Each structure stands twice: as C-alpha cells, then as structure tokens.
Amino acid sequence: RCPDFGVHYTYSVDGQLPGVMQQLIVINSSLTVVQTERIKLGALYQKIQKSIDRPGVLQSLIAGAGETALPKFQGRYRELQRDLNQLAQKYGPEHPQVRKLRIDLEAQERKIDDERQRLIDVAKTRYEVVQDREAALLARHDELKREVQDLNEKAIRYGRLKRKVESNQRLAKVLIDRLGETNLNMKMMGGTKFELVDPAEVPTVAINYRPVHTMSITGAVGLIIALGVAAGLGFLDNRLDTPDDMAYLGFPVIGTITQHKASRDNKSQGGVEPVLMLEAPSSPTAEAYRMLRTNVLFSYADPPRKVFLVTSAHPNEGKTTVSVNLAFAMSQMDRRVLLLEADLRNPSIHKFFDLDGRMGLSELLLREDYDGYITPYEGNLSVVPTGERPPNPSELLGSKRMEQFLAYAREHFDAIVIDTPPILAVSDALMLSPLVDGILMVIRSNMTSYDHARRAISQLLTLRTNLPAPLDQAGIAQTPGVSLGLVMNYLDPRAGRTYGYYGKYNHYYTDS
Incomplete structure (x- = not known):
C-alpha cells in the first residue's frame, strides 16, 4: 500500500x-x-x-x-x-x-x-x-x-x-536471511545417508534428558520473543524522546535542554524550579540556554525580530522555565529584555521572581500609562506578571490594546519573551501568534507524542500563513515563511551526551 x-x-x-x-x-x-x-x-x-x-x-x-x-x-x-x-x-x-x-x-x-x-x-x-x-x-x-x-x-x-514500510522491510530482511540459512542446512543434510541401526521402542524407565541443552533452547526462544515484544512496543510508542525524533516534525530544532538535578529535586517537592542562569550559571543546562539564546537571536537576525512567543502542546512541558531562563540569557548580552507572562489562566512566573502577581498584564491593558506595571528586576531584565485573572483571557490577548502594548514594547525593549498557555488546552497562544515575530514550541522528552505535537503545529500554521521555511524531513509538508523553532526540554542527561557541546563535554562544567 x-x-x-x-x-x-x-x-x-x-x-x-x-x-x-x-x-x-x-x-x-x-x-x-x-x-x-x-x-x-x-x-x-x-x-x-x-x-x-x-x-x-x-x-x-x-x-x-x-x-x-x-x-x-x-x-x-x-x-x-x-x-x-x-x-x-x-x-x-x-x-x-x-x-x-x-x-x-x-x-x-x-x-x-x-x-x-x-x-x-x-x-x-x-x-x-x-x-x-x-x-x-x-x-x-x-x-x-x-x-x-x-x-x-x-x-x-x-x-x-513510510515508517511502517521501513520497519517491515527490516523485518523481511531478517526473515530472508534466516530462510537462506535454513535452505543451506537442508541442502547439506540432503547429501547425508541414514540407515536403521536399532528401531525405536517405548521406554520403560525415565529418560536422562539434557537440561543444559533444553535451557539453552528455551532461553534463545524467550530472547527472540522478548525482542519481538520490545520491537512491537517501540513501534507503537510514538513519543518524542530525542532531537532526532523531532526532526520528523519538519521544523528546525533550535535548542536541547537537559534536566538539571536541582530542577528534579524542586519539582518532586512541589516547589518552583530554580533559575539556573542565576543559581547554576556554569551547569550544562545553563550553557544549553545560552546556546538556545544564540540560535534564537542569530536565526532571526535578518530581518531583525524582537517578539518571541514560547508555548507547548500540553501543560507540564517546561515552557515557563524555558521562557524565564531564555529571558535571563538574552539580558546578559546587554539587551533590554521584557519577560511577559501571558498565561492568564495558570500564572507562575511571578513565583520565580517573588513578585506580587495581583498587578500585571490584565490591569496594564486597561490603562494608557504602562510604566507602573513593568517591573525592572535585575540588570537589563524587566517583568510583567499576569495580574488578576480576567473573565475573558483569549479576547483580552487578542485585543487591539494588546497589539498597542506590543508596539510600545518594541520601541522600548530589544527583545520580548512571551510565556503563553499550551496550544491544545486553550486558544490563548493562537490569539497572540499573529502579533509575534517568532514562535518557540517546547516539547518535553519522553512525554509529548508526535501526533499531539503535529496537531499543535498545524493549529499555529492555520493562523500564521505568512510566518524561515521548515525542514524537508520524512515527507512532512512544507510551509514557506514560518518562524517556528522546536526546543526539546527535560532531556535525560545520559541521552543528552550525544547532543551538542554542553552534553558532549559535560565533565568540563562538572569539574568547573
């Protein structure tokens, strides 16, 4: 077929x-x-x-x-x-x-x-x-x-x-090789002559069987069955585990973030993840954020682009953590950076900075003067939390006032990073996507499936028909002019050793 x-x-x-x-x-x-x-x-x-x-x-x-x-x-x-x-x-x-x-x-x-x-x-x-x-x-x-x-x-x-055919072709090759070996053995046996020496009789005593031989055969059969089951489960599991898996989505992978030990400990205790750009600046994960910053700034340098939307397909993929650390990394390059929390339904950025989340974006969009709602934090970084939760988040984010505020931010900042809700959960990110210059889609390793990631991207492309072109991989449809980059998050550090400078030279940062 x-x-x-x-x-x-x-x-x-x-x-x-x-x-x-x-x-x-x-x-x-x-x-x-x-x-x-x-x-x-x-x-x-x-x-x-x-x-x-x-x-x-x-x-x-x-x-x-x-x-x-x-x-x-x-x-x-x-x-x-x-x-x-x-x-x-x-x-x-x-x-x-x-x-x-x-x-x-x-x-x-x-x-x-x-x-x-x-x-x-x-x-x-x-x-x-x-x-x-x-x-x-x-x-x-x-x-x-x-x-x-x-x-x-x-x-x-x-x-x-296509992937199914490739899998079947590999299986067919194995079967053909086995068939060739079997035919060769049968031909060799065909030249051997046998003669009856002693007729078979029904034994009257217990037979002394060969346990080692029997166990060897049983072990081999069990191993073959186990390999078959593992291969079948691997074929059915379409979760994206590594950057190589993400290549089938057809868009460039501009960042690979490994999971830091401090992040795992804090999440397991129900706390907020640390800002690694501040608390562990020499860690491999912090270096991964610097590499992401470099890819973002230089990928969108011509023409210059300022406003970047960070989203994901599902909750708990780490988009807010990526937004916070990316904003810090950009501000360390002597750029005026605004971190805007547009997740009005489940805000958390104010927890990273220990800010009062009751005054922020929802109140700012109802005022003419923005200065009192933009909080300078450290160095060149400024933050706008969500404020009180409005009754109509999607309409507020897609309003003319939001467009006017982003125009104001473009004039006063060198880069704007916007944290938005997951695409498949609510439509807030879709309402903002036509107003931004670039979109970073965060995909959590070993959690997000290929189908869900593709569906989220398709919803973005429906609104962004004028959005560098995606990669041509595995027959995925090409859409010209889409400023969309993929970020793999929470990659297992053991798997991350094969991806990028920071993983390959992990011992360098550990020793430092």
Whole structure:
C-alpha cells in the first residue's frame, strides 16, 4: 500500500503544497486590498444616498466618483442664468429671447440632474463589483485553506506509512536471511545417508534428558520473543524522546535542554524550579540556554525580530522555565529584555521572581500609562506578571490594546519573551501568534507524542500563513515563511551526551 500511496501523493506533498500556500498568501494580500476598497466605496455610496436632497454635499461627494461633465454643465447653467436675468430686466419676462433662454435653462438643469444620477449609478455599480470580487476571493481563500489542511493530513499519513514500510522491510530482511540459512542446512543434510541401526521402542524407565541443552533452547526462544515484544512496543510508542525524533516534525530544532538535578529535586517537592542562569550559571543546562539564546537571536537576525512567543502542546512541558531562563540569557548580552507572562489562566512566573502577581498584564491593558506595571528586576531584565485573572483571557490577548502594548514594547525593549498557555488546552497562544515575530514550541522528552505535537503545529500554521521555511524531513509538508523553532526540554542527561557541546563535554562544567 505504501509505495502506491507515495506515488500518488509525493507530488501533492513536496510540489503542490508550497504552490498552494503561495496562492493563499497572494489571495490574502488581494483580499486586504479589495476589502479596503469595498469599505471605501461602501461609505461613499451610503453618503451619496443620504445626501440626495442636499445638492451642496452631494456635489462634493460625487466629484470623486469618476470622470464627469458635471462642472461643464453647471458652468453653462450659470451662464444661461446670468443671460436670462440680464435680458429679463432689459426686455421683460415675455420677450421671445427671454422665453428661449428659459427653455434652454430648463434643458440644462435636466442635463445636470441626469449627470448626477449617472454618477450615483456609477458609484453603486463600482461598489457592487467590489462586493462580488470580495465574495469570490473569500470563496477561493476558504477553498485553499481546506486544500492545505487536506494536504497536511495526507503528508502525516504518508509519513506513518513510510515508517511502517521501513520497519517491515527490516523485518523481511531478517526473515530472508534466516530462510537462506535454513535452505543451506537442508541442502547439506540432503547429501547425508541414514540407515536403521536399532528401531525405536517405548521406554520403560525415565529418560536422562539434557537440561543444559533444553535451557539453552528455551532461553534463545524467550530472547527472540522478548525482542519481538520490545520491537512491537517501540513501534507503537510514538513519543518524542530525542532531537532526532523531532526532526520528523519538519521544523528546525533550535535548542536541547537537559534536566538539571536541582530542577528534579524542586519539582518532586512541589516547589518552583530554580533559575539556573542565576543559581547554576556554569551547569550544562545553563550553557544549553545560552546556546538556545544564540540560535534564537542569530536565526532571526535578518530581518531583525524582537517578539518571541514560547508555548507547548500540553501543560507540564517546561515552557515557563524555558521562557524565564531564555529571558535571563538574552539580558546578559546587554539587551533590554521584557519577560511577559501571558498565561492568564495558570500564572507562575511571578513565583520565580517573588513578585506580587495581583498587578500585571490584565490591569496594564486597561490603562494608557504602562510604566507602573513593568517591573525592572535585575540588570537589563524587566517583568510583567499576569495580574488578576480576567473573565475573558483569549479576547483580552487578542485585543487591539494588546497589539498597542506590543508596539510600545518594541520601541522600548530589544527583545520580548512571551510565556503563553499550551496550544491544545486553550486558544490563548493562537490569539497572540499573529502579533509575534517568532514562535518557540517546547516539547518535553519522553512525554509529548508526535501526533499531539503535529496537531499543535498545524493549529499555529492555520493562523500564521505568512510566518524561515521548515525542514524537508520524512515527507512532512512544507510551509514557506514560518518562524517556528522546536526546543526539546527535560532531556535525560545520559541521552543528552550525544547532543551538542554542553552534553558532549559535560565533565568540563562538572569539574568547573
């Protein structure tokens, strides 16, 4: 099944999807232009309708509706009016020339009325044409979105089938090798001649069996069964354990954070994890945060980007710990850094800094002056906790006031790190994603499954169609222009020895 599936969908995944995404970006741009024009023409047409009985206002509105002879008609009307007044005073109202001028004046007035009506009709027609254009673009936009979602689902299915085929191919190779050995043994035995020396009889006493031989065979069979069970369980377990597993998601892995002993001890006692950038700056985990900082700053250096959203698929993956330590690491590079806690439902950043969490983001967004709510902490780092929990967190984070505050923060800080709730739990992170420059998705080792991580990424991409391009791995669909990086968190230090400088040279930091 899989080869046929690959032939059918390889073009769709690797060739068609980037083109569809490019079409979607073009449609979005065109839709913005058309909607702006529709609003403009709609407002003009409504004003014209309301000003039918107000010639002065109507005149100023329809002047921009298109090319018109109206000024010429009105000029001629004024000339006839002037001539009529002069002749009427000179010859009287019943003079033939006065009567003729009066008829010409009425005809000219009808021309002016006809031209006004024509311009009103032109404004209405232009408005209706733009409405039709907008409806067509919206329909095409919805069609392309459905097509992108369908291609993403097919890409995921193809990736699963491909891994299954590779596993079956390895198993088939083992079976073929075993079959070859069996055939060879049978051929060798075929050349051996046997003759009956003593017929078999039913024994009358207990047989002296060979326990060592029997145990060897039993052990070998048990080992084969155990290996088969282990292989089956490994195939069914699709949790992401190492950075190599994350490569199948199709996006760059920009950080690998090992679990520090102090973090494990504090979590087991129900406390807050220590800020390792302050309390253990020479540890391998602190060096991992510095490497993450370097990757973030240099990956998004051209064009320069400031606002970074940190999220995860599920709770308890360590996104808040990553946010706090990343903000500290950035501030140590002589950069003004703002750490913003946007997890309004389950706040915890204020516990790291021992701050009063009752005054923060939820109150800041209701004020014009932000300075009193931004708390300088240490060096170049400033913190904004959540404040009181609002009744509508998603709407507040997606509001115009939030957009205005981020614009203010861009002017006053070199980097803004935003801690947000998990994507699959609530929609808060999705509301903020269009307002940021880059997204860091934290994935906990040996906890987050491939399917859940992929679903969380797909929800982000639905809103971020204009977000460096992901990697081309294992048939995963490509989406151009998405500033999304993956961070593996809580990696077992024993596994982390093979990933990165800080793990490979772990003894260096331990000795220091």
